[in-house]
Amino acid sequence: MDTRVRLNSRAVAEAACQALHDELALETKPGLVSFVDSGSHTDMDAGTFLRSIGALRPFFTTFAELGAQRAHFRALELQGVRAEAAMLDATCGVNTHRGAIFILGLLCAAVGWIYADGEVPTANEVRRTMLDAWGADLARRANVARESNGSRAAQRFGLRSISVEAAQGFPVLFDKVLPALGSVPTDTTRTDALFAAITVLDDTTVVHRGGIQALVDVKRIARDFLAQGGAAATGARELLRDLHRQFVARRISPGGAADMLSAACFLQATCVASASNALDPRLRGDDDSLSFPRRRESKAQLAPA
Ligand SMILES: CC(C)(COP(=O)(O)OP(=O)(O)OC[C@H]1O[C@@H](n2cnc3c(N)ncnc32)[C@H](O[C@H]2O[C@H](COP(=O)(O)OP(=O)(O)OP(=O)(O)O)[C@@H](O)[C@H]2O)[C@@H]1O)[C@@H](O)C(=O)NCCC(=O)NCCS
Numbered sequence: 346m347d348t349r350v351r352l353n354s355r356a357v358a359e360a361a362c363q364a365l366h367d368e369l370a371l372e373t374k375p376g377l378v379s380f381v382d383s384g385s386h387t388d389m390d391a392g393t394f395l396r397s398i399g400a401l402r403p404f405f406t407t408f409a410e411l412g413a414q415r416a417h418f419r420a421l422e423l424q425g426v427r428a429e430a431a432m433l434d435a436t437c438g439v440n441t442h443r444g445a446i447f448i449l450g451l452l453c454a455a456v457g458w459i460y461a462d463g464e465v466p467t468a469n470e471v472r473r474t475m476l477d478a479w480g481a482d483l484a485r486r487a488n489v490a491r492e493s494n495g496s497r498a499a500q501r502f503g504l505r506s507i508s509v510e511a512a513q514g515f516p517v518l519f520d521k522v523l524p525a526l527g528s529v530p531t532d533t534t535r536t537d538a539l540f541a542a543i544t545v546l547d548d549t550t551v552v553h554r555g556g557i558q559a560l561v562d563v564k565r566i567a568r569d570f571l572a573q574g575g576a577a578a579t580g581a582r583e584l585l586r587d588l589h590r591q592f593v594a595r596r597i598s599p600g601g602a603a604d605m606l607s608a609a610c611f612l613q614a615t616c617v618a619s620a621s622n623a624l625d626p627r628l629r630g631d632d633d634s635l636s637f638p639r640r641r642e643s644k645a646q647l648a649p650a
């Protein structure tokens with residue numbers, strides 16, 4: 346009997362879209378868009394995000410397949426540029442998911458790579474695969490200045506941009522946000538995971554919209570929130586509503602932290618705690634999905650030059 350695990354790239358993409366939906370659906374996120382309101386944003390609402398998620402689904406499928414094919418970073422980059430264009434097309438030019446495309450694109454590709462090895466992904470393995478396969482390219486582009494809000498803020502204040510986070514293997518995501526989300530995510534743990542991201546992330550969206558003092562303030566606010574017991578504490582609902590009002594009054598939106606939450610939800614759904622755990626049957630490739638023989642070479646050797 347063939348016991349190899351196979352890649353179902355469409356199921357990986359579905360997990361990515363579900364993760365984006367889970368983040369959107371979480372209510373009373375400070376300054377962020379949900380089904381309740383548009384937070385600090387005047388140019389987008391939940392409908393804008395839903396259109397964006399719908400447009401991104403096929404791109405996540407391709408990211409997973411590119412990873413399975415051991416694609417060079419340049420191919421991922423091109424796919425990311427195309428996904429951004431599709432997002433802007435679906436949202437009439439509004440940036441809903443630029444950060445999420447970058448992070449989830451890399452994670453989908455790493456998950457695809459691991460399935461192509463005939464293995465079940467664990468979070469550690471996803472991180473290691475991403476760095477082994479594309480770490481050198483991520484490092485090379487990490488400090489390249491761009492004409493973007495994020496890059497300008499990072500250069501001006503010496504911040505850890507999304508590109509630096511990626512080059513270092515997303516330490517905020519793997520070391521802070523994913524553990525805070527826990528093995529059985531609930532609205533309480535999703536909220537705490539979001540705040541865990543805010544405590545440490547140099548969120549350039551916050552800086553672009555509110556200045557550097559806003560970043561200092563939101564990190565302190567998030568630390569205080571968690572120190573008081575987080576979303577499970579008595580009175581947390583009221584406190585969250587109050588924080589939401591404060592962020593909206595200052596037009597602050599921690600969009601980068603929201604992307605970290607989506608990425609953690611994706612990892613939680615696609616990865617097993619250890620390779621011996623049972624695999625979510627939806628992620629098994631039992632239809633026309635890609636199937637690959639187990640490879641023994643190192644990932645670095647398999648990556649095209
Ligand atoms: C590498 C790119 C993602 C470009 O990144 P860059 O650093 O140049 O800056 P931005 O163009 O500003 O985009 C970065 C987005 O990442 C999120 N983010 C911010 N800080 C961090 C951080 N420290 N770590 C991780 N992630 C972070 C954030 O995304 C969220 O906020 C967006 C909404 O913000 P908003 O203010 O409403 O909109 P703006 O357009 O910025 O402002 P206005 O004009 O409206 O006022 C929302 O998208 C959230 O997702 C940052 O926006 C990338 O563009 C790139 O290189 N792409 C090419 C593809 C590629 O290479 N792919 C590789 C494989 S996947």
Ligand SMILES: Nc1ncnc2[nH]cnc12
Pocket residue numbers: 368369376377378379384386441442445598599600601603604
């Ligand atoms: N819910 C949300 N609101 C605003 N910006 C975001 N970026 C990612 N998710 C977001």
